[in-house]
Amino acid sequence: MPKKIAIIGSGMMGSALAFPAFENGNEVRLVGTPLDREIIDECRKVGKHPKFDYPFPVGVKYYQFEEWKEAVEGVDFVIGGVSSFGVDWFLEEVLTYLDPSVPVLSVTKGLINLEDGTLISYPDYWERELSKKGIVREVCAIGGPCTSYELVYHDQTEVAFCGKNTKVLKMMKEAMQTSYYHISLTNDVIGLESAVALKNGYALAIAMTIGLVNRHHGPEAGLHFNSQAAAFYQGVKEMRYLLEMQGASRDCENIGIGDLYVTVYGGRTRKVGILLGEGKTYQEAMDILAGVTLESLVVSRRVYAAMEKKAERGLVDLKKFPMLCHAAAVLDKGADAELPWEAFTFDETK
Amino acid sequence: MPKKIAIIGSGMMGSALAFPAFENGNEVRLVGTPLDREIIDECRKVGKHPKFDYPFPVGVKYYQFEEWKEAVEGVDFVIGGVSSFGVDWFLEEVLTYLDPSVPVLSVTKGLINLEDGTLISYPDYWERELSKKGIVREVCAIGGPCTSYELVYHDQTEVAFCGKNTKVLKMMKEAMQTSYYHISLTNDVIGLESAVALKNGYALAIAMTIGLVNRHHGPEAGLHFNSQAAAFYQGVKEMRYLLEMQGASRDCENIGIGDLYVTVYGGRTRKVGILLGEGKTYQEAMDILAGVTLESLVVSRRVYAAMEKKAERGLVDLKKFPMLCHAAAVLDKGADAELPWEAFTFDETK
Numbered sequence: 001m002p003k004k005i006a007i008i009g010s011g012m013m014g015s016a017l018a019f020p021a022f023e024n025g026n027e028v029r030l031v032g033t034p035l036d037r038e039i040i041d042e043c044r045k046v047g048k049h050p051k052f053d054y055p056f057p058v059g060v061k062y063y064q065f066e067e068w069k070e071a072v073e074g075v076d077f078v079i080g081g082v083s084s085f086g087v088d089w090f091l092e093e094v095l096t097y098l099d100p101s102v103p104v105l106s107v108t109k110g111l112i113n114l115e116d117g118t119l120i121s122y123p124d125y126w127e128r129e130l131s132k133k134g135i136v137r138e139v140c141a142i143g144g145p146c147t148s149y150e151l152v153y154h155d156q157t158e159v160a161f162c163g164k165n166t167k168v169l170k171m172m173k174e175a176m177q178t179s180y181y182h183i184s185l186t187n188d189v190i191g192l193e194s195a196v197a198l199k200n201g202y203a204l205a206i207a208m209t210i211g212l213v214n215r216h217h218g219p220e221a222g223l224h225f226n227s228q229a230a231a232f233y234q235g236v237k238e239m240r241y242l243l244e245m246q247g248a249s250r251d252c253e254n255i256g257i258g259d260l261y262v263t264v265y266g267g268r269t270r271k272v273g274i275l276l277g278e279g280k281t282y283q284e285a286m287d288i289l290a291g292v293t294l295e296s297l298v299v300s301r302r303v304y305a306a307m308e309k310k311a312e313r314g315l316v317d318l319k320k321f322p323m324l325c326h327a328a329a330v331l332d333k334g335a336d337a338e339l340p341w342e343a344f345t346f347d348e349t350k
Numbered sequence: 351m352p353k354k355i356a357i358i359g360s361g362m363m364g365s366a367l368a369f370p371a372f373e374n375g376n377e378v379r380l381v382g383t384p385l386d387r388e389i390i391d392e393c394r395k396v397g398k399h400p401k402f403d404y405p406f407p408v409g410v411k412y413y414q415f416e417e418w419k420e421a422v423e424g425v426d427f428v429i430g431g432v433s434s435f436g437v438d439w440f441l442e443e444v445l446t447y448l449d450p451s452v453p454v455l456s457v458t459k460g461l462i463n464l465e466d467g468t469l470i471s472y473p474d475y476w477e478r479e480l481s482k483k484g485i486v487r488e489v490c491a492i493g494g495p496c497t498s499y500e501l502v503y504h505d506q507t508e509v510a511f512c513g514k515n516t517k518v519l520k521m522m523k524e525a526m527q528t529s530y531y532h533i534s535l536t537n538d539v540i541g542l543e544s545a546v547a548l549k550n551g552y553a554l555a556i557a558m559t560i561g562l563v564n565r566h567h568g569p570e571a572g573l574h575f576n577s578q579a580a581a582f583y584q585g586v587k588e589m590r591y592l593l594e595m596q597g598a599s600r601d602c603e604n605i606g607i608g609d610l611y612v613t614v615y616g617g618r619t620r621k622v623g624i625l626l627g628e629g630k631t632y633q634e635a636m637d638i639l640a641g642v643t644l645e646s647l648v649v650s651r652r653v654y655a656a657m658e659k660k661a662e663r664g665l666v667d668l669k670k671f672p673m674l675c676h677a678a679a680v681l682d683k684g685a686d687a688e689l690p691w692e693a694f695t696f697d698e699t700k
Contacts, residue, residue, distance in 0.1 A: 144583075145575075145576060145579030145580060145582075145583060146576055147575065147576060150574055150575065150576040150577075151576065153567070153571075153574065155563070155574050155576040155577050156559070156562075156576065156577035156580055156689070156691050157576040157577070157580060158579075158580035158583055158584070158691065158694055158695065160696075166699040166700060169699060170699075177692075180691075182580070182691045182692050182694065182695050183695060184695040184696045184697065184698075185695075185696075185697045185698070185699045186696075186697075186698045186699060187698070187699050187700060188698070209506070212506075213505070217503070221503075224500055224503065224505050225495075225497065225500065225611070225612045225615040225616045226495060226496055226497060226500040226501065226505040226506065226507040226612065226616075227500075227505050227506035227507070228611070228612075228615075229495030229508075229608045229609070229611040229612035229615075230495060230506055230507060230508035230532070230608060232495075232607070232608050232611045233494075233495060233508055233604050233605055233607060233608025233611075234508070234604075236604050236607050236608070237601070237604045240600070240604070249698060250590070251587070251696045251698055254583050254584075254586050254587045254590070255583055257582070257583060257586050257607065258579045258580060258582050258583025258586070259579070261575070261578070261579040261582045261583070261611075262575045262576065262578075262579035265575040265578075265579075266575045266576075339506070341506050341508065341530075341532045342527075342532050344508055344532065345508065345532050345533060345534040345535075346510075346534045346535075346536075346601045347534065347535045347536075348534075348535070348536045348537070348538070348599060348601055349516040349519060349520075349535045349536060349537050350516065350537060
């Protein structure tokens with residue numbers, strides 16, 4: 001049965017989800033945040049997101065933020081499409097006022113590091129903060145290798161939805177799945193959310209190898225995948241240690257490895273990593289990429305800060321994470337991007 | 351202390367290993383197989399392998415196969431550099447006559463499927479066959495993401511050496527490690543050899559997604575990594591099931607995932623996969639790639655045959671391997687390359 005779905009946040013990922021949602025026969029209402037005013041204006045005028053190559057399906061409805069309460073009236077669920085910089089805004093301006101019986105599916109990727117080094121998911125964060133206000137609500141989330149513009153292109157995409165309530169997850173999958181948008185389901189919220197957030201520091205370090213090849217051999221050097229694959233191997237190794245600490249399921253780990261793969265190719269993280277690999281300082285890279293938002297770096301730093309704290313408490317050995325430490329040193333301590341390759345070897349002989 | 355090393359087989363991978371071996375201060379003797387006659391002739395004339403961009407370091411010595419016994423005189427170890435098509439030749443013409451006290455390090459990647467569906471490594475195969483002749487010898491092997499021309503380029507490369515004898519492995523690592531060739535060590539021979547062989551069917555299927563994008567959107571479609579990442583995720587999932595069956599260590603699994611990554615990019619498997627994805631039949635793809643040897647497809651078929659046999663015996667459920675089955679069906683049953691995407695989803699909800 002078709003559903004009514006409101007998407008709050010008309011950035012690229014939130015907006016991209018309007019495609020499978022609408023094409024599967026649902027009513028879709030796309031709501032801009034106060035930062036999205038011009039996007040919504042343009043959608044109303046020409047039916048196309050300014051950053052997409054294709055128009056929205058005809059029939060998607062557009063709302064400015066002032067109209068959000070109208071937009072969520074009678075919906076079966078709400079998709080939270082804010083960036084990680086909008087997490088508190090979404091909490092204060094939407095979740096606090098939204099009927100707790102209306103399920104929410106969040107597409108915001110990230111983790112928050114608590115003071116003791118614990119890394120929690122955004123759904124967990126929202127649930128904790130809402131409970132302080134006396135509001136009991138669960139938040140479901142989307143993870144997996146999906147770039148927005150390729151979803152708009154109807155590329156084959158595999159993601160997972162996580163949440164505590166299986167019935168709600170199944171309803172959401174039925175509503176959203178299409179011939180190109182394939183949805184796995186898990187109750188392992190922290191596992192999935194960790195899997196798709198922990199990749200950031202690793203994608204950054206893998207991208208550095210591309211810049212390093214440019215630096216050592218010139219930009220016309222052609223194919224050089226040995227070092228990329230070596231860094232990918234080490235990234236997978238460290239991600240698996242981290243995900244084990246987070247108690248993630250094996251399927252969530254696999255989704256995280258797929259997400260690492262797409263982030264090396266499709267994301268903004270790639271651009272920063274290449275510039276750092278080429279020998280630019282962090283500040284120079286930021287100047288070159290002025291205007292690009294870098295959620296991924298925020299998450300990388302949080303993960304590193306969490307591991308540093310856990311190491312202080314004797315709970316982890318940072319020697320198991322040479323690539324994470326390296327990425328952090330390049331970002332914030334001016335270290336050269338050349339990776340500590342020999343530290344990536346293992347010796348499991350007896 | 352510098353070593354004397356003979357490399358038997360002057361194909362691309364055997365020859366590439368002459369670079370780290372010689373640059374680390376060892377004496378290196380490169381021996382062609384009977385198929386390599388012209389390569390050795392050319393090496394003697396111009397000091398360069400015909401397929402490499404760079405000359406060999408000055409000082410590498412070259413031998414035709416008739417001179418192999420001279421070449422192995424007094425060596426500390428022999429590197430076996432034959433392709434998987436030369437496995438029996440290497441057994442009959444070299445291993446049968448080589449002093450069993452001289453360690454051998456093989457770079458040949460692959461697995462052999464026994465009648466009951468068991469997959470064994472080449473070192474295991476050679477050891478079994480030699481023991482039938484009353485010869486007791488162990489064979490060490492190299493696995494990991496390494497393409498030969500990039501090793502020649504001195505790209506940063508991470509591999510692992512496996513073998514039963516730790517002392518021998520450590521000697522080989524000391525002899526071969528350089529500032530760009532980094533070596534992990536493991537006694538898990540079947541684990542490492544499985545990890546780097548099982549990737550082939552998966553690399554093929556991932557490469558198909560590139561061809562599928564060309565077919566659906568035209569070759570100018572630009573970046574399309576969602577489907578590649580989705581296939582990569584599924585490939586990792588199935589490889590991990592297979593490696594669990596093979597009893598592989600976690601570090602070997604990680605090396606295998608790195609090897610999968612490099613094979614999607616650097617290998618011949620990629621070319622076949624793209625052609626199949628674009629809609630060519632297997633025969634058409636073979637005609638287009640005439641002259642290219644496709645060891646990877648031999649291994650893919652063996653792995654699939656082994657799993658089919660195990661499934662018949664009730665030991666595995668082929669439903670856990672939809673991508674392996676799909677790759678086999680495209681190769682040998684004329685199936686269309688479009689992947690069974692929904693079969694890649696999981697549901698681990700309670």
